[in-house]
Amino acid sequence: MPELRKDPISGRWVIISIERGKRPSDFGMRVSPKKGGFCAFCEGNERTTPPEIMAFRSDGGKPNTPGWTLRVVSNKFPALNVEGQLNRSGEGIFDRMNGVGAHEVIIECPDHNMTLSTMPLKSVEEVLWAFHHRITDLKKDIRFKYVLVFKNEGDEAGASLEHTHSQLIALPIVPQLVEEELIRAEQYYKYKERCIFCDIIHQESADKKRVISENDYFIAIAPFAPRSPFETMILPKRHESSFYPRGNFSQLARILQQTLKQIDKLLDLPPYNFMIHTSPFKNEENEYYHWHIEIIPKLTKIAGFEWGSGFFINPTPPEEAAKFMREVEIY
């Protein structure tokens, strides 16, 4: 079973995947996403993935057969194991937990040649519904405190398969980065009695220079202090603490796809990551945290300065990035 270990100096958690135990010689051969060749995520190859956890099928067909528009399966090489109880233990000064969690893959569409930017809008909306259904289901498991939804697009962004997919990991602890955001947001709320994200949305809407686009329910902005050139944040305009479908998934699908189209066009299909930040299960409804999507195109390298300081160096001011994004013509 994988193991969760905490670094006592930085407070960082690390997942040690003991089963995968890589030897030194395993690192030379970088596996790039296969171009062409067999793809386990393509329609017709359902038996080659772990069994379906859920799927959308308009034809009422059987699980693990063709006819689906979206499938969710367990990750074949999960970072965490879904079986087992949560045990914490020490090793002298150090803390560890066994690596209990769920690691699932959302196969976003049956067509190998589609991406989130090019698939029908309806399919993007299905992806969002799948996130929602899986979070709602995993919430029932009392071992889990948080579900992190994320996507790696392109080899450089960590994707090991080409066929368009996103992932989620259900965790027995609230991840450190989310915890830090929660703490700051709560401090701000105690001081101002306002949500810091709502305040940012108001300021950016008035100011306009970092706004990329908006619709009735959502706004896409270039954050004031982005880690990466063209980093983009999508937020519901109304206060919503958790990733609920109260907003409107058709509107969210629209602004998400539009943003990805803008990024693809401007930056020539760059690798990117996105992740959803939402409130933890135990406090889903609150006044101070505001769920959002963070999109990070992979354009710069993390080097010694970043590793050692936690600073990021970004050569593109977000005001310029937002202007480029607003002005790019997408089909």
Place this chain on the structure above:
Amino acid sequence: MPELRKDPISGRWVIISIERGKRPSDFGMRVSPKKGGFCAFCEGNERTTPPEIMAFRSDGGKPNTPGWTLRVVSNKFPALNVEGQLNRSGEGIFDRMNGVGAHEVIIECPDHNMTLSTMPLKSVEEVLWAFHHRITDLKKDIRFKYVLVFKNEGDEAGASLEHTHSQLIALPIVPQLVEEELIRAEQYYKYKERCIFCDIIHQESADKKRVISENDYFIAIAPFAPRSPFETMILPKRHESSFYPRGNFSQLARILQQTLKQIDKLLDLPPYNFMIHTSPFKNEENEYYHWHIEIIPKLTKIAGFEWGSGFFINPTPPEEAAKFMREVEIY
């Protein structure tokens, strides 16, 4: 002038290099380190770098002429500007500072074909002395609170030039990652009245399974919760809060070079980063923080899960990594 910006939600600082202001089309062309061709860091090309800040010369020759064994120059494309006063200002809810700082390059040896692993031990020791001299000098500048010394080796680790060099950035604030380590170390000290690093060294020395090597003054260990396979930490065995030459730079050069040789041999010259973590200027002598070097071979990718959670997934348990490191035969 570059700008330091703080993200109000995560507390992260970002350097926006306004002058370099990259346009979208600048990102396609990845510049790889030049193989062959002209090198500004080679002996004889001294006039093509910014003027020398310091150098080691056994022949008593003039600055910016051949005959040196090590040179320190300003970075030609600095992340921060050394001129100007420190100003903090707001933009509504946001905070910024002008990007005052020093960004220097340590050209570690005149020979283009050497690396820290292959150069004479004496040269490695000179590199450490250069770090020390530059930190001591920059400390006099009251605008600076911290100097981060780091090295990027190899394209994938962020090096843009092939000729062996390390860098330092003097900062007007203590970087967030160091601050977090300081806070945790101080909390531990208040509770235990012992340095957490000293306690870790004692536990690891007794236990041995994560110890890679040691000499009279220093120990190299695989940390209990490493971010990356084969991550290695080098610490002075006696309590030392700051990067002072009290220990013994010849011993430090020896263990550092040996560790890099082990990494090079085991992992076939992987890209890597290292950085030195030390106490901030205003509190250099203390009982709770313990300076150290962190070496991170670049073997895994930072993907959406890591970006979104702050977790790292590491496929190689540090006990196995330490065993491989101990057993590899180096020349």
